Amino acid sequence: MKSLFIKIAVCIAICLALGLFSGFSTVESINSWYRFINKPSWNPPNWIFGPVWTLLYILMGIAVALIWHTQHQNKKTAITFFVIQFALNIAWSFIFFNLHAIGWAFMEIIVMLFFIAITIFSFYKISKPAAWLMVPYLIWVLFATVLNGTIWHLNS
Numbered sequence: 001m002k003s004l005f006i007k008i009a010v011c012i013a014i015c016l017a018l019g020l021f022s023g024f025s026t027v028e029s030i031n032s033w034y035r036f037i038n039k040p041s042w043n044p045p046n047w048i049f050g051p052v053w054t055l056l057y058i059l060m061g062i063a064v065a066l067i068w069h070t071q072h073q074n075k076k077t078a079i080t081f082f083v084i085q086f087a088l089n090i091a092w093s094f095i096f097f098n099l100h101a102i103g104w105a106f107m108e109i110i111v112m113l114f115f116i117a118i119t120i121f122s123f124y125k126i127s128k129p130a131a132w133l134m135v136p137y138l139i140w141v142l143f144a145t146v147l148n149g150t151i152w153h154l155n156s
Contacts, residue, residue, distance in 0.1 A: 012061030019057040026097035038154035063133035078122040085115035102152040
């Protein structure tokens with residue numbers, strides 16, 4: 001049990017650190033470029049993103065730790081899918097906020113959604129709680145996909 005808690009702490013720390021890095025790399029664009037582009041009326045206020053992403057990164061960290069802790073034969077594949085979707089998550093922020101490539105970001109987030117779904121499916125075969133911990137993330141990214149697509153449309 002002690003090793004599970006260590007794995008959870010390590011995974012949460014890694015997810016939060018990478019998320020924090022990604023967030024800090026976008027601050028300048030959020031305060032300048034993003035502030036002035038067209039957004040839908042239902043666009044959430046900027047302050048909501050930090051708390052939501054913090055919670056999601058914690059849930060993701062717990063989920064991947066539960067998979068890491070198992071002895072399941074498909075553990076390596078499931079963790080690989082997790083790493084791919086997480087890399088896509090970090091890349092999306094860079095593409096959208098740093099490159100201001102809203103259309104490319106929309107295409108990338110579609111790929112990210114696919115890999116999140118594959119990750120959840122592969123987690124479900126190993127640990128149902130791990131899979132369910134990823135569902136809020138999937139829902140948030142679905143919302144972000146619609147928001148990204150709408151912003152792309154409004155700014156084309």
